Amino acid sequence: MENGQDVSMCLGKLERCYNTIQLFKIRVDSYLYEPTTMALFETKLYLMNKIAHLSDANKKLLEFMKSSKDLLPDQYKMVNYHIRETFELEFDFMEYALKFRQSV
Template identity: 65%
Template sequence: MENEHDKSKCLGKLERCYNTLQYFKTRIDSYLYEPSTMGLFETKAYLKDKIGKLAAANETLLDYLKLTNELLPDQYQLVNFLIKETAELESDVMEYTNKSRKSVQ
C-alpha cells in the first residue's frame, strides 16, 4: 500500500512537471519572446533543447509508471531529479523571457 501511495504521488508530480515543461515550450516559442541578439538566440536554442530532453525523459517515465505496479528506488530518484531539473529550468526560462522582453521594449 505504501509503495502504491508513493507511486501515485510520483505520478502526480511528474504530470505537473510535464505540464510545466509544455508551458515553458509554449512560452519560449511565443512571438513575444523572440530573440534579438546572438546571445538570446543561443539561450533560446539551449532552453528548447533542455525542455525537449526533460519532457521526453518525463514522458517515458510517466508511461512506464502507468504500466507497472511498483516504484523502484532508481525510478524514485529519477522522479526527484526531473522535478529538480524542471525547477532549475524555470529560473532560466524566466531570465530569458525577461531579457528578451526588455530588448523588445
C-alpha cells in the same frame, strides 16, 4: 499500500512537470520572446533543447510509472531528479525573459 501511494504521488508530480514543460514550450515559441540578439537566440536554442530533452524524459518516466506497480529507490531518485530539472528549466526561462526585457 504505501508503495501504491508513492507511485500515485510520483505520477501526480510527473504530470505537473509535464504541464509545466508544455507551458514553457508554448512560451518559448511565442512571438513575445523572439530573440533580438545573438545571445538571446543562443539562450532560446538552449531552452528549446532542454525542453525537448525534459519532455522526452517525462514521457518515458510517465509510461514506466503507469506500467509499474512497485516503486524502487532508483526510480524514486529519477523522478526527483526530473522534478529538479524541471524547476531549473523554470529558472532558466525566467532568466531568459528577464534578459529579453532588458535588451528591448
